[in-house]
Amino acid sequence: MKVISTLMAILVITLAALFLRNLEGQPFLGAAPDPVQADVAFQKALKTIEAFPATQSVQEVSVDPHAITLNQKTLNLTLIDHPITATKVRTEEVTNPDGSQSILWFGNLEPHASVQPDIPQWQDPQNSITLVKSGETITGMIRQGSQLFEIRPVGADRHVVVVLDGTKMPPEREEPLLAKPPSGKKTTASSRSLVPSADPTLTHIEVMTVVPQSTVAEYQGDMVALMQLAVALANQSYINSMVGIRLRLVAYQVTDDMPKARRPGAEPTRPQNFKDEQMDDLIALRNKSSADVVVYIFRASPTGDGALSCGQTLRNGSAADTAFAMVNYKCIANFAFTRGIGRLQSLR
Helix, strand or coil: CHHHHHHHHHHHHHHHHHHHHHHHHCCCEEECCCCCCCCHHHHHHHHHHHHCCCEEEEEEEEECHHHCCCCCCEEEEEECCEEEEEEEEEEEEEECCCCCEEEEEEEEECCCCCCCCCCCCCCCCCEEEEEEEECCEEEEEEEECCEEEEEEEECCCEEEEEEECHHHCCCECCCCCCCCCCCCCCCCCCCCCCCCCCCCCCEEEEEEEEEEHHHHHHHCCCHHHHHHHHHHHHHHHHHHCCCCEEEEEEEEEEECCCCCCCCCCCCCHHHHCCCCCCCHHHHHHHHHHCCCEEEEEECCCCCCCCCCCCEEECCCCCCCCCCEEEEEHHHHHHCHHHHHHHHHCCCC
């Protein structure tokens, strides 16, 4: 009996090892299996993605969300028919505003530049992969040289990779919406500046995002995961630059569509302006969540001159009552969210 038990144990261990070996050989991301009939919603999403000026191509892919864990050290990908290996830089578990958990996976594509010795968590900006696992979906960004790839869910069980040309992204509006500090009642969420202090410890900045229902419907993916990706890309930029700041998503609010602004691009002034009686409930939510920054996420609607925009801030350099920005959700993979927060920190 002991011999049989031993043989059974060896057989189980061998089968487990073979299973794990096959699992490791399976790509985390690859070409979609046999094409299925696309439903109307999926076709509509593809047309919206393809209409964006920076989109080069869109490909449906198969994704294994179970491959993304806090301990996963390598990922195999087949990206637009090219096999790629990614190695982990760091992982992080974050709490979403609704209390659910998401996993962030930061990695480098192989081969990549040598890690900076004084920044253990440095990510190669030209060979990077950043992923957000939320439930059974994956939202992420891959940069390989000059090529930019966005991974996004479409609906509950389908994913696409969008190949983007960063040189064709709409510009961000350089001029602030407010040339001078506004007068009148001040908001009270925070009294501290967004400029980091000389203290070597980290400065934590709490972020609230506001998303119109029409934007959520157009995206057809996990918008909260996209917000976490935006925050993750910004935080990795701070790490790479040895800047002692970390952002945290503390509030996420879907709101009804706004009435047309008096002037295009004026949406960030709506939650900030107490006199227009619009979005004032969002100010209460901001104060309740102690958010330092409010970012309005919009669709690729034209600005006053008819051009598309990736975003704009209320002011260049801000305090509690002027820390408002707007960002086009289609530009997040190209760091528009990161740059918007940077402008609020007086960066140019």
